[in-house]
Amino acid sequence: MRRPWRILILLLVLVLVAAVTVWERLWVRAWTRPLAVAIYPVAMDAASQGFVAQLRAGDFREIGVFLASESGRWSRGKSVPLPRMVLKPTIRELPPLEQARSGAEAIRLSLRLRWYAFRQTSFWESLGGVRLFVLYHQPRHDETLPHSLGLKKGLLGVVHVFATDEQRAQNNVVIAHELLHTLGATDKYDETGKPIYPVGFADPYAEPRYPQDKAEIVAGRIAVSEHRAEIPRDLGQTVIGYATAAEIGW
Numbered sequence: 001m002r003r004p005w006r007i008l009i010l011l012l013v014l015v016l017v018a019a020v021t022v023w024e025r026l027w028v029r030a031w032t033r034p035l036a037v038a039i040y041p042v043a044m045d046a047a048s049q050g051f052v053a054q055l056r057a058g059d060f061r062e063i064g065v066f067l068a069s070e071s072g073r074w075s076r077g078k079s080v081p082l083p084r085m086v087l088k089p090t091i092r093e094l095p096p097l098e099q100a101r102s103g104a105e106a107i108r109l110s111l112r113l114r115w116y117a118f119r120q121t122s123f124w125e126s127l128g129g130v131r132l133f134v135l136y137h138q139p140r141h142d143e144t145l146p147h148s149l150g151l152k153k154g155l156l157g158v159v160h161v162f163a164t165d166e167q168r169a170q171n172n173v174v175i176a177h178e179l180l181h182t183l184g185a186t187d188k189y190d191e192t193g194k195p196i197y198p199v200g201f202a203d204p205y206a207e208p209r210y211p212q213d214k215a216e217i218v219a220g221r222i223a224v225s226e227h228r229a230e231i232p233r234d235l236g237q238t239v240i241g242y243a244t245a246a247e248i249g250w
């Protein structure tokens with residue numbers, strides 16, 4: 001093919017991708033239809049394969065229920081339609097896992113992740129929905145999980161969780177946190193991991209301010225005292241705060 005044609009086709013593809021991205025953002029932020037959230041499980045080790053094989057869509061249902069019930073507190077008392085949590089077949093190929101350390105690396109990682117998602121999932125089925133690649137690990141004493149990631153552009157997330165029954169409820173907290181990032185929510189904790197006041201507090205008006213009963217979900221922790229914050233056990237110990245609600249269009 002002649003060079004000007006190649007450039008023209010590449011430009012057209014870029015314009016099309018940008019247009020789809022903008023349309024998807026507007027579409028999900030309108031909250032007029034039930035949000036479709038597709039979960040693609042990935043077993044990260046041989047020991048996690050059995051756990052992944054027995055996952056059911058019902059394991060994730062509470063995430064949709066959580067979003068719908070929290071929206072009722074912010075959207076003038078009217079809940080958004082119950083999001084549809086769909087469990088997809090297991091994926092064998094791993095997504096790109098490097099951590100971005102600069103703006104340029106973040107852009108590269110985002111493009112690689114979008115290319116991975118394009119190859120692994122059906123384009124038409126995922127249009128206007130969120131795709132979360134949930135990576136299951138065996139817990140090890142000496143290891144913490146890599147950082148999870150939720151991207152607004154492309155409505156994509158890579159979520160690291162543990163492959164054990166005891167962690168199921170907490171896994172859903174992590175999945176809901178990254179899902180909210182894909183919808184436009186920003187983190188609300190400081191560099192030490194403590195919730196930022198007031199946006200990262202479940203109840204900023206509580207008197208006294210500490211201890212808080214619950215965590216703001218994208219702040220990640222319950223502010224127990226000025227110097228201590230605890231990880232919530234399950235979604236029942238979390239809320240969506242006013243700043244996050246505004247960011248996701250409620």
Ligand SMILES: [Zn+2]
Pocket residue numbers: 177181187218
């Ligand atoms: Zn986060």
